[in-house]
Amino acid sequence: MTAVLALDGVGRVYDSPAGPVTALDGVSFEVAAGDLVAIIGPSGSGKSTLLNTLGLLDRPTAGRYLLNGEDTAGLPEAARTRLRAQHIGFVFQAFHLVGHKTAVANVTLPLMYNRRPRRERREQAEQALIRVGLEHRLRALPHTMSGGEKQRVAIARATVHEPLLLLCDEPTGNLDTDTSATVMELLGDLARGGLAVVVVTHDLAVAEAADRVLRVRDGRLTEVGAGRAGND
């Protein structure tokens, strides 16, 4: 399988008043289409920096990051923004739905930033919501939804534009156990559909559902092994 993303010796050093802080150090790994990869590690281990780097929201200070075969290191901001819009979907712990927009309107946002024709957007957004089982909540506003519903809207939004890579930051952090299981099942389905999925989590149950588990500690990466790999 082709690697959707490949990191080669990626490092990230922050300047701080107390001197340089190393958040990532020599991180190398690949994620292929269809992979569901979990990244675990304690707070402050560099998980978030790694996720931000994968999402082109942060720039590494060393190493190379190839997304879909393209080296992202030297790209100007506008090009990175375009790559994000086209190829990456984000799911956050806090959902980050736009409060004044209905479920459908929230899901159309990535299509708007990808400049898809207006008439296609609603149709595609509704399809995405139906895929996550929210056909009855299309016109609902976020404040009327449960946490599980919000996260499913967020997943629909993160996948409506058919990205290559789905990045999830503690996607089950605000959900109860049953809802977490549903969300993880959804992410597993998406990975089986050919999407590369990277999940940053504290939750070991979530990690167990992944194909591979990567542990970050003090900015260094160790591969722990397969979670659900044997189940496939």
Place this chain on the structure above:
Amino acid sequence: MTDRLGTLRDVVAESLEAIGGRRVRSALTLLGVAFGILALVATVGLTSSAAAQVSARFDALKATSVTIDGAAAEEEQPIDAATGLRGPAIDPDGVRRTARLNGVASAGVMAITKDTLPQVSRVGSQVPSAAVETPVLAADVGAVAALRLRPLAGRLFDQVHQDRRYRVALLGDVAARNLGIDPADPSSVDGRTTVYIAGRPYLLLGIVTTPDFESQAPLAAVVPEWVTRDPAAALTFADPRVIVKTRPGAAQQVGVEAKVALDPARPGRLIAQVPPDPRQLRAKVETDTRTLFLVMAAVSLLIGAIGIGNTTLVAVLERRQEIGLRRAIGASRRSILVQFLLESGMLGLLGGVVGTIAALDLTIGIALSKDWTAAIPPWLIGVGPLLGLVVGLVAGIYPSAKAARMEPVTALA
């Protein structure tokens, strides 16, 4: 191009949605601008209406009277052997050209006796009158019209009296009364009454008046213009001048053009006395009353701008995560900037529209209550909303730039 338009349409839609999603706050915010625009538009509307009243009452007669001095030739004209008259002191062709100018209703030559007033008396079917000192005004037919002389009894003289040098005279109504003639009595001009002016007899043609209350004509005896050139008349006239009646609004322009028409070679030596420009008068009234209100309007507009700026800033801080999310899923810095600028701009525009409508209602209401005609300059209707838009955009610059500068990682944290 269509791509650009589509993007713009998207950003506009996003902004409107965000405004609509916070109705109460948006309404309160745009009220600030609305009050500023209300004050501004109402001030201009009311002062224009008030000024229109001023110019409506402004003496329309004065506004259409132009006098040109200095048109008379400096040297005395020779006496024509055939007629026994001096040549005309003012070039008749120049007067004819003046009468043909656009905006001229009538034009002619007039002169009035200077220094000692001649003795005037009358002899007729009634008892002869004592002699009364009366000014004598000489006018050609054009000047009679330009002076707006109107017969109360009898008739005016015409071109025939002028050309054939008939000794005829009109009496102003005040002058007639002084000579014991009742101007209201049609039989007072019976075709047999003779008026003696400086010892010479003139047939009384009519009693005249004029609506121009500053005119000397009611006090005077009015004779045809040829009399000024008749040495035998024994009257001394001041330099003749050209008097013009213009159509409303044309006085200023006619004042300029008439000088050229009268003396194309040296228009500069002539002096045109034009009435004060009613527009200038109106402008003066407007500036006097307006300044204070405009200052107040500017202050409330400034407060409105600060309100919009503040609301947009709060919205930017409050919607930090939304901004971070939009940036993460592919919004460029520019599209964030434009979105928030449009939000504040549209709040300003809506405030401008609301304020303008309220101001028009207020202006019309006050005008009605004062029995005025509401005179609202048409441009004002467009300026109110436009100014609101500008205020909103300017107020939104700082918050929008702040939004566009946000890093997605920190905004989402």
